[in-house]
Amino acid sequence: MITSSVQQTRVWFITGCSSGFGRALAQTVLERGETVVLTARNPQQVEDLAASFPDRTLPVQLDVTKPGEVREAVKKAIASRNY
Numbered sequence: 001m002i003t004s005s006v007q008q009t010r011v012w013f014i015t016g017c018s019s020g021f022g023r024a025l026a027q028t029v030l031e032r033g034e035t036v037v038l039t040a041r042n043p044q045q046v047e048d049l050a051a052s053f054p055d056r057t058l059p060v061q062l063d064v065t066k067p068g069e070v071r072e073a074v075k076k077a078i079a080s081r082n083y
Contacts (some may be wrong), residue, residue, distance in 0.1 A: 013037045013077055016063055018045035030056060037077040 004076040012029050016022030030053045038046040039062035044057035050057045
């Protein structure tokens with residue numbers, strides 16, 4: 001059995017990070033060392049999380065009721081793999 005000492009962090013794409021369950025989940029995941037695409041209808045509402053974890057977050061505007069915004073948010077997440 002071959003094991004690696006390199007641990008890969010996962011990238012979480014979490015909706016509704018501005019409040020409630022989405023924000024609580026994002027905070028917990030970030031505190032555990034993971035990377036998060038922070039989505040919110042108003043990205044300014046997640047700036048504090050992004051500032052606290054600048055190397056592991058990507059704030060993205062997303063209203064999940066708008067299919068075009070969903071596609072754009074996913075494209076941004078894939079294109080910005082340096083977060």
